[in-house]
Amino acid sequence: MSATADAEPSLVVDARGLSCPLPIIRLARTSAGLPPGTLVAVRWTDPAARYDVPAWARMRGHEVVATETDVVDADPGMSGSGSGSAWVTTVRLG
Amino acid sequence: MDQPRAYLDAAGRSPLHPAGRAALLAALDEGWADPGRLHHEGRRARLLIDQARAELAAALGCRTEELHLTANHTNSLRTAVAAVARGRRRVGSTVVVSAVERAALLVAAGAVDPALAPVPVDRAGRVDGPAWAAAVRAPGVVLGALQEANGEVGTRQPVELAHAAASGAGVPLLVDAGASLGHVPVGPHWDLLAADPGDWGGPSGVGVLAVRSRVRATPPGPPDEQPWSPGGVGVPAAVAAAAALTATLGDLTAAAARRRVLLDRVRAAAASVPDVDVVGDPHDSLPHVLTFSCLYVDGEALLSELDRRGFAVGSGSACTSSSLEPSHVLAAMGVLTHGNVRVALPRETTAEQVDAFCAALPEAVASVRRMLGVTGL
Numbered sequence: 001m002s003a004t005a006d007a008e009p010s011l012v013v014d015a016r017g018l019s020c021p022l023p024i025i026r027l028a029r030t031s032a033g034l035p036p037g038t039l040v041a042v043r044w045t046d047p048a049a050r051y052d053v054p055a056w057a058r059m060r061g062h063e064v065v066a067t068e069t070d071v072v073d074a075d076p077g078m079s080g081s082g083s084g085s086a087w088v089t090t091v092r093l094g
Numbered sequence: 095m096d097q098p099r100a101y102l103d104a105a106g107r108s109p110l111h112p113a114g115r116a117a118l119l120a121a122l123d124e125g126w127a128d129p130g131r132l133h134h135e136g137r138r139a140r141l142l143i144d145q146a147r148a149e150l151a152a153a154l155g156c157r158t159e160e161l162h163l164t165a166n167h168t169n170s171l172r173t174a175v176a177a178v179a180r181g182r183r184r185v186g187s188t189v190v191v192s193a194v195e196r197a198a199l200l201v202a203a204g205a206v207d208p209a210l211a212p213v214p215v216d217r218a219g220r221v222d223g224p225a226w227a228a229a230v231r232a233p234g235v236v237l238g239a240l241q242e243a244n245g246e247v248g249t250r251q252p253v254e255l256a257h258a259a260a261s262g263a264g265v266p267l268l269v270d271a272g273a274s275l276g277h278v279p280v281g282p283h284w285d286l287l288a289a290d291p292g293d294w295g296g297p298s299g300v301g302v303l304a305v306r307s308r309v310r311a312t313p314p315g316p317p318d319e320q321p322w323s324p325g326g327v328g329v330p331a332a333v334a335a336a337a338a339l340t341a342t343l344g345d346l347t348a349a350a351a352r353r354r355v356l357l358d359r360v361r362a363a364a365a366s367v368p369d370v371d372v373v374g375d376p377h378d379s380l381p382h383v384l385t386f387s388c389l390y391v392d393g394e395a396l397l398s399e400l401d402r403r404g405f406a407v408g409s410g411s412a413c414t415s416s417s418l419e420p421s422h423v424l425a426a427m428g429v430l431t432h433g434n435v436r437v438a439l440p441r442e443t444t445a446e447q448v449d450a451f452c453a454a455l456p457e458a459v460a461s462v463r464r465m466l467g468v469t470g471l
Binding site for chain 2: 019020021024025028029032046047048050051052054055056058059
């Protein structure tokens with residue numbers, strides 16, 4: 001998306017293994033009260049999060065900085081999710 | 095139960111229209127025989143199904159021989175795509191579709207065109223018309239497909255523009271009118287048209303597929319007397335579908351205007367609930383379909399909560415389907431996919447039912463949010 005994708009997020013929300021709307025709820029809880037400009041990342045496996053994180057950001061006046069493949073191996077506790085396709089989306093709070 | 099139930103999920107499966115119901119019951123008595131047999135009973139059934147096809151063809155503005163009855167709407171779409179792909183295979187294998195076509199059509203198109211690249215839609219769910227037109231003008235296009243309106247969000251599509259572009263390029267256009275016919279006027283801008291009796295108050299178990307005789311199309315499968323629907327369809331269902339459509343078209347404008355007024359009340363009620371995204375085009379849209387998504391809400395929980403309060407609605411949220419994937423329509427529009435509610439008003443919906451729904455909605459959403467502990471987020 002942009003060069004700022006390389007910036008380190010201040011906070012990382014681990015929503016892997018959770019299904020909608022829980023990743024968005026976790027992300028919103030973590031973001032509540034943080035100053036504008038803070039970078040918050042959310043790690044997710046639920047397919048709906050691909051669309052719902054940007055939609056949430058739009059409704060809340062935040063900005064999605066980047067969505068990338070989660071390079072960290074899938075959580076060993078996530079047996080059954082199988083695909084191993086985890087993603088991380090970084091949001092700059094507005 | 096104190097409060098009578100309100101069925102507000104008429105998309106694709108509407109309560110039977112009284113005229114359709116009467117015709118169905120009569121045809122069960124008169125048209126039970128095999129229309130392929132030569133005796134009196136068979137010929138009586140044959141007469142009924144021929145009349146039904148003629149009636150449906152007249153409603154669509156095509157010839158009776160261009161009107162085929164199929165098992166259901168999904169079947170119509172699959173057969174239409176496969177038949178054109180087969181009939182025009184020398185042209186190529188590219189199929190041009192919008193990103194918000196019905197899943198059955200996208201799957202059928204993908205089977206023909208492994209490199210299928212659906213044309214994107216805007217936030218309202220309307221396809222990028224010029225991009226669709228440019229795609230259909232490319233070499234190697236075997237078929238173009240565009241819905242008349244989207245059945246999930248109500249937004250109407252630029253079918254006239256698409257048909258002009260496709261015709262100019264010599265490509266047949268398949269129009270999915272499954273969510274439109276019986277609710278809005280459907281024009282002549284198509285080469286193949288699929289429509290769904292279940293959506294306009296006809297019975298389930300029958301589909302309508304019209305194919306202009308100029309279209310080069312070869313239905314798939316081994317030879318059959320009725321190649322578009324091997325084995326034929328039930329006569330009573332066909333008769334009822336035609337009777338319901340004729341009755342529906344008779345007061346289409348009035349029924350649409352009445353429902354749009356009621357739908358606008360639902361729109362206002364949904365928009366007044368905090369953190370609700372009302373999606374789709376509010377004006378150039380179906381008069382009876384409205385979709386909205388509620389932030390931080392579990393769609394399945396909200397459906398159950400509304401059901402418990404006496405309201406049947408639909409949803410495109412992943413948590414209400416057997417797959418993990420949310421509605422591809424909501425996803426393509428870039429709107430919130432969770433907490434989704436689709437209201438589709440059947441034509442007999444009363445103002446009292448709509449007002450009761452509008453009154454119940456805020457508390458239903460709030461109670462699900464309380465359950466999830468997300469109030470104030």
